[in-house]
Amino acid sequence: MTDLLPDPDSSDNPGGPTPSYHMDPDEFRRHGYALIDWLANYMETVGERQVMPGVEPGDIAASIPATAPEKPERFEDLIGDLDKVVMPGITHWQSPGWFAYYPATTSGPSILGELVSAGLGVQGMLWSTSPAATEIESRVTDWLVDLLGLPAAWRNRTGPGGGVLQSSASDSTHLIHVVARERATAGQNDRPAFVAYTSAQAHSSVEKGARVAGIEHFRAIDVDENLSLDPEALRAAITADRDAGLTPLIVTSVVGTTGTAAIDPIAAISKIASDESLWHHVDAAYGGSAMICPELRHLQEGAALADSYTFNPHKWMFTNFDCNVLWVADRASLIDAMSITPPYLRNAASESGKVIDYRDWQVPLGRRFRALKLWWVLRSYGAEGIRHHLGEYIRLTQAVAAKIEQHDHLALTAPVHFGLVCFHHRSGNEATDALLNEINRVPNIYLTGSSLGSERFIRLSIGSTSTTAEAVDRLWGIIDRAAST
């Protein structure tokens, strides 16, 4: 044996029991209660906090020693540092004044589900390494097929499709680009020069996913006046690429773009993908959750014909990051691309073919019991509860949008979908930026801006767990005053 360590017992611990540095269950109880209280207090007070921290780069790091402690520290001191060291550098995404980016919703059931998942500490890579993790995940993704009105063939229990949790929509979109590439190259010696397509308004993760997957060419297709992908431009680009000797591979359509929540014409894109033998991936990272409201499903008509579909419960379904759902219409191509079985992972259950081994549905091997929190959210809210709150957010959004339409100094920048209003000052970019700065001077409110070409606009995103009608009213008062001066 090569790695002999000296035996310390003869020197620093003569005859005594082995010391333990582990936190024992009683200490865990005590500190656990204290942190549950700390979090409950955080929920109660987050609305009073300044959303954007006032720290400068390096401030937080400077309050942490440059080297790790040699001796254990008291856990009470670590808890104390939450207020002293951590809070000054936290951006409060859970504030009722959070109208920035898109929401990153969390909730009590989700937080507690994450706690239990961490405490169980299981590895869900194979069915056999924790059957409950796999079966709850496949059941819950099946539930969501029905809740969102998606095709029955995407259910795990029927197939040929299936659903799986991933870390983020970026991961799912990257994964699908790899799967499409592998399907197209299977059994071939020469690899063609592939092309990936999406709207010019799609999330940067589509371009990044294509690049990471080694897809040589990426086309950001023009959008129409609604900021939706123009199907004729897509068809023309595909034709031009074929004429140039390239191989069109995949198109990603979007239900709720990141800039303006625009919605692509999913049915038309499905038709083109079918005609041209392209993989059609639907990125509904943001908009997907809203499909729990049947009245909105017409917005993604044609999604049932897609090859894959992804959405983020961690955006708008009260489930803390990370929790992304990916469905594929045909699980075989996903598994074919992702499966490798070394001897140390062989087991009877996998070889029986009766179980799902989710490691074959993703890039990494390891996976935690991520379905628990989503299961708890869906049961704790019920379909009714989620539908209720999303409906409320959408109605609040529509009310704000109506006020902007009627405002002397403000105008909508883009059609309003889901919980996002994009607007600008009628006097132009400078006034828009000044307005955004003025709104953001209110410490416990935060909005972000963006641009379309050279036109600046303000994104008002409604729908955090803590959002209330009162908070939106107050925000509107601030916007109205600031825009009118």
Next chain:
Amino acid sequence: MTDLLPDPDSSDNPGGPTPSYHMDPDEFRRHGYALIDWLANYMETVGERQVMPGVEPGDIAASIPATAPEKPERFEDLIGDLDKVVMPGITHWQSPGWFAYYPATTSGPSILGELVSAGLGVQGMLWSTSPAATEIESRVTDWLVDLLGLPAAWRNRTGPGGGVLQSSASDSTHLIHVVARERATAGQNDRPAFVAYTSAQAHSSVEKGARVAGIEHFRAIDVDENLSLDPEALRAAITADRDAGLTPLIVTSVVGTTGTAAIDPIAAISKIASDESLWHHVDAAYGGSAMICPELRHLQEGAALADSYTFNPHKWMFTNFDCNVLWVADRASLIDAMSITPPYLRNAASESGKVIDYRDWQVPLGRRFRALKLWWVLRSYGAEGIRHHLGEYIRLTQAVAAKIEQHDHLALTAPVHFGLVCFHHRSGNEATDALLNEINRVPNIYLTGSSLGSERFIRLSIGSTSTTAEAVDRLWGIIDRAAST
């Protein structure tokens, strides 16, 4: 506006306040305490449970309704289902009788860190979206540079390298294959046919990472009698590939292979990588944690010359999955490959160049505040505590290995490193498999088997958080009895 929803107020909630389906802070306190108690009880009793669940495929799913509930369920009932529905399907990775695979260590400080991270619900994609998440992550990965005796140039605060947390070693290894590919193709029109190399004993994630990254050729290089990569075979393979017109791109060396914890000759591989201009990635997923013991660092001599290095605190540093550390010697090539900046992510801090935006260090955009739990683990145990426990596990491992060496019916299958003993029955495969089955008949103990070519062996992996000398003694008694009958 296209998406009008009917206003429900006039019908189902006339004049009353908006109903809320959210768990309020008081309910969160109550259910949080209950779940802290439930977990503390789990920690106290996990050693009595049957490690491998007795369920058949489909049993857990069958105990869950086929569709989501329309109405909210009581949270007490969800907690009750932990024992009724979840526990029957849990594989108890945290049992003191867990000697299977490698450990997936967790700990009180880590579980509670995960809880707080979920509760804060921040998105750490940019420095500005939660500076504390970024700066604690960069500080803690710097701490680990020193704790593991790695090169000072890998520290974020000095560079040119840097450290980042990823989800798993699989993700890091895949990412590095992409970075190496992008570095090699930057500014070139034609893409050569690349080759990736690693030991035939490396983890399947290396082959999978290369495949996902679209590296055309993968070589599993022969190992020597110690199951370590043979440097001469590597050099010969590179030469043969160059002669065939291929482009050698990257070699991954391993500190603690998954099958037998074998260690590749890192210094010799560094030399070859340097001579041949290959990227050299070190996969120390398992072995890396043990480098906190200075006596063991000679095992990875030469790692300081690597281009990248990854290890898993979620394997052997008391931090629950997921928590992987990746260092690169030159952060520029990582950021060049991963950075895309759409307008909605622009902000003053990023453009100042004074901050790290970790979204540019990974494939996905989103990221949670994963550093909190690792920070708490390092502070709560202190370097001394982690060193103590890993040292204990290694001494227990060596003691078992010594007994196997002297046993009439058992023999070591491979050199013993870290916390893993690989052994077999001297009478051959059938006796080895029978022995493994006999050991695993003890309900609260579990070991896994594997094979080298056609030779079956048993992996005895020591080092879960709950592992004790007594549990290892008991296991040895069982092995000794079973092997001698």
